[in-house]
Amino acid sequence: MEVTSNKQLILRDYVTGFPKESDMQLVTAAATKLKLPEGSTGVLVKNLYLSCDPYMRDRMTKREPGGSYVPSFVPGSPITGYGVAKVLESGDPNFKEGDFVWGMTGWEEYSLITATQALFKIHDTDVPLSYYTGILGMPGITAYAGFHEVCTPKKGETVFISAASGAVGQLVGQFAKLLGCYVVGSAGSKEKVDLLRNKFGFDEAFNYKEEPNLDAALKRYFPEGIDIYFENVGGKMLDAVLLNMRTNGRIAVCGMISQYNLEQKEGVHNLTSMISKQLRMQGFVASSFYHLYGKFLETVLPFIKEGKITYVEDVVEGIESAPAALIGLFAGRNVGKQVVLVSRD
Incomplete structure (x- = not known):
């Protein structure tokens, strides 16, 4: 059974006013077992790209249940957000080892995703995988x-x-x-x-x-x-x-x-x-419009491949770069879609 450390980005505490990089902390969870728990219907993934999105600011504020369309982050726990990942092991029959997926994952190197109904399998890899944090996500x-x-x-x-x-x-x-x-x-x-x-x-x-x-x-x-x-x-x-x-x-x-x-x-x-x-x-x-995702792909993928649509990304490398990248959204530092590259494979 392979065991590794797992770098994670956690929220220290709820935020008021303008967020700071120091509101987040990079920690290393030691001795993480890269094995699904017995009987799990989730998927174990290696995160490749993380998406920095403005709505994440609202999740840094303490909200009453139902006070927003997304729940607040839990201080002391890894931040969650959209990302692209590779499946290492699956207890869900819709996914298998080696699949690429996009959806909600942890801001960490490895994640156990139990809400697999919110994951999308990536079928078309003729475009950059990072596009599934942006133009195709x-x-x-x-x-x-x-x-x-x-x-x-x-x-x-x-x-x-x-x-x-x-x-x-x-x-x-x-x-x-x-x-x-x-x-x-x-x-x-x-x-x-x-x-x-x-x-x-x-x-x-x-x-x-x-x-x-x-x-x-x-x-x-x-x-x-x-x-x-x-x-x-x-x-x-x-x-x-x-x-x-x-x-x-x-x-x-x-x-x-x-x-x-x-x-x-x-x-x-x-x-x-x-x-x-x-x-x-x-x-x-x-x-509310994810039911249109298939139609969306049929429309947009040809536009990308034919050069009728172009897309600009602002990619930073390493999970340690994620706090500055996320905070930079609110100062307008990014040019294009802000992405964090966690791993290339």
């Missing part, structure tokens, strides 16, 4: 379902995406362009704005940090208004967008990263626009 289905199912887009409509160079936003913009929409994105640096224009094919992009008046900026890029807003930021950006939506516009609320670290959330002042413009604003989570 949770962010991908988020972008696909949020745009096509929630926003119900039509060719020729105007689309605005905030945090547009991130894991989800870069895909929404490309889906919109493939449909024949006019697409504008906002981001927080010149490098990211250049990516939106030159790599992802957005019609226009702007650095929101350089805009003293967001309302004026949106009127500049959308003189006739916005049909679809894909919301990743919240706060002042949402307030400005509400003033610039067209009648019967749709807003898909994917995230509000500007609010996650605030103890007192910012209010939204222009909600009367919802009435006068007959807007529809809908929040959603990716897991």
Whole structure:
């Protein structure tokens, strides 16, 4: 029976305000047996890639049961999140040794996953495995379902995406362009704005940090208004967008990263626009659309292989790099999808 040490990243305690790297601690669990417990229906995996996602900030806060769509982390225990892993041993007939999978796993080198119903077997390995933390994983289905199912887009409509160079936003913009929409994105640096224009094919992009008046900026890029807003930021950006939506516009609320670290959330002042413009604003989570995953793959895999969609990742190596990578999301340090490489095999 093979025995190894197991590096794990644990949450020290619940977090208020802006999280710090020191809120997490790297520990080594000694003498971990790489063997399924007798009678287990779970899978034992070696983690290859871990996904850094903004929603994980909410899990660092103590919530009452049912207070959020995902449970809080347990202080002193390994953080959990989406990742890509290789199956070492399986008690679930749907998986076998050597399979690659993506889904919820531990931020550690090896994990015993008991909730195997939330795992997806990876069948197509002609693309980088890391893509299953992003374009072919949770962010991908988020972008696909949020745009096509929630926003119900039509060719020729105007689309605005905030945090547009991130894991989800870069895909929404490309889906919109493939449909024949006019697409504008906002981001927080010149490098990211250049990516939106030159790599992802957005019609226009702007650095929101350089805009003293967001309302004026949106009127500049959308003189006739916005049909679809894909919301990743919240706060002042949402307030400005509400003033610039067209009648019967749709807003898909994917995230509000500007609010996650605030103890007192910012209010939204222009909600009367919802009435006068007959807007529809809908929040959603990716897991509600996992039943579309097969259809999603049939659509997106050919786009990737034919070069019609491109994807940018920001990969750091080693589980010890994970705290800085995760915290960096909230300072905008990442360019593209933030991934942690744990092991290459």
